[in-house]
Amino acid sequence: MTAIICGKCRQEMWEVELPRYEFEEGIVLENVRGMRCSEGHVTFTEEQAQEMERRSEDIKKYAFRFVRSVSKSARSLVIRIPVDLAKHLDITENSKIEMVPMGKKKFMIEVK
Numbered sequence: 001m002t003a004i005i006c007g008k009c010r011q012e013m014w015e016v017e018l019p020r021y022e023f024e025e026g027i028v029l030e031n032v033r034g035m036r037c038s039e040g041h042v043t044f045t046e047e048q049a050q051e052m053e054r055r056s057e058d059i060k061k062y063a064f065r066f067v068r069s070v071s072k073s074a075r076s077l078v079i080r081i082p083v084d085l086a087k088h089l090d091i092t093e094n095s096k097i098e099m100v101p102m103g104k105k106k107f108m109i110e111v112k
């Protein structure tokens with residue numbers, strides 16, 4: 001492995017594990033591999049940056065996910081909207097939404 005030289009102080013950098021690093025705003029990763037010099041400057045190799053990007057994408061994909069059961073009201077079926085999701089989407093009682101099937105196992109709900 002070739003040595004990586006710090007772009008700020010020209011000292012050699014070593015691979016370290018950072019306890020926490022915010023690669024993308026609002027998404028804090030834990031135990032991130034990075035390169036650090038003796039002055040404490042931090043940088044990332046291409047491979048390390050790709051790993052952080054992949055982990056950030058996973059968090060974005062799964063952070064806002066709710067599983068709910070369908071219940072029945074008269075002849076219609078009811079899906080309850082979790083309060084956090086309602087706040088996020090600014091849905092209140094009497095909000096209008098549009099439901100659009102997306103194939104056989106999926107539908108999209110758009111807030112009108």
Ligand SMILES: [Zn+2]
Nearest residue numbers: 006009037041
């Ligand atoms: Zn440095």
